[in-house]
Amino acid sequence: MPFPLYLLAVAVFAMGTSEFMLAGLLPAIAADLGVPVGTAGLLTSAFAAGMVAGAPLAAALTRRWPRRSSLLGFVLAFAAAHLVGAVTGSFPVLLVTRVVAAVANAGFLAVALTTAAALVAADRKGRALAVLLSGTTVATIAGVPGGAALGTLLGWRAAFWAVAALCLPAAAGILAGIPARRAAADGADGAGRPALRAELAQLARPRLVLVMLLGALVNAATFGGFTFLAPVVTGTAGLAEWWVPVVLMLFGGGSLAGVTVAGRLSDRRPGSVIMVGGPLLLAGWPALALLAGLPAALLVLVFVQGTLSFALGGTLIARVLYEAADAPTMAGSYATAALNVGAAAGPVVAAATLDSAAGPAGPLWASGVLVAIVLLLAVLFRRVISATPAPARVIRSAPGAHPG
Template sequence: MPLLIPVLALAIFAQGTSEFMLAGLLLPLSFDLGVEPSVAALLTSAFAVGMVVGAPVMALFGSRWRPRRALVLLLLLFIAAHVVGALASSFWLLLLSRVLAALANAGFLAIALATVRGIVAPERVTRAVAVLLAGTTLATIVGGPAGAALANAFGWRSTFWAVVLLCLPAVIALLLDRTLGATPHPPKIRLRTEVAELRRPPVLLAVVLAVLVNAATFGAFTFLAVIGADAGVEDAWIPLLLAVFGIGAFLGVAATGRWAARVGRAWVSVGAAAGTVVWVLCALGAGSVPAVFLGAMVGGMVSFAVGAALIARIVGEATGAPVLGGAYATAALNLGAVAGPAVAGVAYSSVGAPGVLFVSAILTAAAALLTPLLRGR
């Protein structure tokens, strides 16, 4: 596998750390800025909105340059947004910085996914995408818990400075990577053709399924620290709870990279059905500390296994969109991240922690009902 893949995964890890660390910051951040946890959760939704909007827009903007220049500039923009966030004195300024960071992250991920499809053989696309998404899942293992630990020790602003420092090695690695430097200039975009690709049933269905599965995943993960606190998990153990979810997510993505391409549609179908059962059991056991930890592990594993397979399917199916294909995958991932926390916040305000997990179960069940429409690939 080209060296470019782990280089991109390193940068995605740095950016994923920023996205996932908010799950451990909801309580201290909401207290410091004087907002309710359900309002603070909008930071996750705002980031996801920026990702959805930024994926196609930034991909189009970045298509004017070679991938190296586009990726480096987007990562520098991401760093600048975190400096603003670390210095923010109001919730709304912090919200604006999150949108800016998301725009940069979206463009980076969209271009990275499109680049991967051009440098690996078609039968290795699923594995290459899984390696990239491993950067995201490692962020849930290391970044999320480390962010919570930093917030407990030095305040939530320290986590934003930590992300700034974490991004710098990724910038250097991207500048030094020879494979990325040799990547040709993107082809001239044919916007009408690329947009029309999204209307093809195999692409559109994969996008819809990815939105549903990721809404369930991010809804549960955003409130995981709050769910744990309600169940009786002490503050000192919240980072471990987030790490357990991340370990499960990493195992799920690793399994997808190894086996999903061989079994295709069955991987998504069985995984979505299993995910529905897992979230229902998690809701029923939401008051038990051991059940919360076990549910975090299994829920993360199943959710990311199915989600990663669907992202890879979008990238593989959207062959007529060499520039926007990666943007479609990124947008699908983050449309779910917009809807999930927002709906989960309403459920939490209404019925507490079990409501969040039942919402995840309903969303995953809807995906499971649609999976028979997927065609083999």
């Protein structure tokens, strides 16, 4: 694989760390800025909302922009947002910086996904995207727990400084390794690229809307439970704060396993992944809520839920890309937007349960309800989920792949 792909993966690692690390920092941020933990959870929703709006907008705008300049601009904007967040004492300002960072993240991914596909031969695009998106998986395993550990040791602001610092080598790598050539204009390059209007018209297709909805619901369940794991660890399980990064690392390890499973099975047997993994995921969230007071059970179930959540989510991402194969430059933004609708809604739904009788385990029960809705819809529309696309459509969808 070309070395520039790994440079892009560094930036994706920084952005993925920022997106997920708040799960381990929410109690400290809430205490420092004088807001409830549930309110602090809106920081995750704000980031997801920025991704929802930023992904399709940036994908459309950057169809004509020079790739290297676009990537560099988005990385620097992302870093600047974290610098402001690290020094502010205002929760509303911090909330705004999360939106700005998310839009920059969405813009970067929109360009990086296309750039990764263009750096390799047509038959190696999938592998190129895997290298790029490995940054997100590594972030859940190392970056997120590292951010949580840094926040515990030096305060939550140190984690924001660290993310900003990670952007600097990524920016230097973009300047050094990404070719300075302009992306082709829409439909004007003779490459058969559809016009933007034609790509946007794909959103009127019921099959595409359905798989986007399912992906959003799974991600809502994942983020709803993941965002509030820290209170479960320190409250329900009664463990010390240092256990929070351990639990987050286990969830990250599960996410890697889940993505691997999805990568091997989702192309040809998506229905099997959903119909087998879905019920297990549904059973896992209540089990985690009921057994969270037992540290050993908590550690095992967090890994299992990370695996199942990402296996199911990864499979649904593939379905979105297949159904949006006639929108080759926008398909990735559709998947990103759909999944981040879930990331925005999940913590809001989960936060509403914190004051219920379930206490810190409330978000876990909410995640179970969301997965139940997914399975109900999957059963009702199982023919759509199980349909296997033609090989030509798989190739066309590859440039827009995204993990969620």
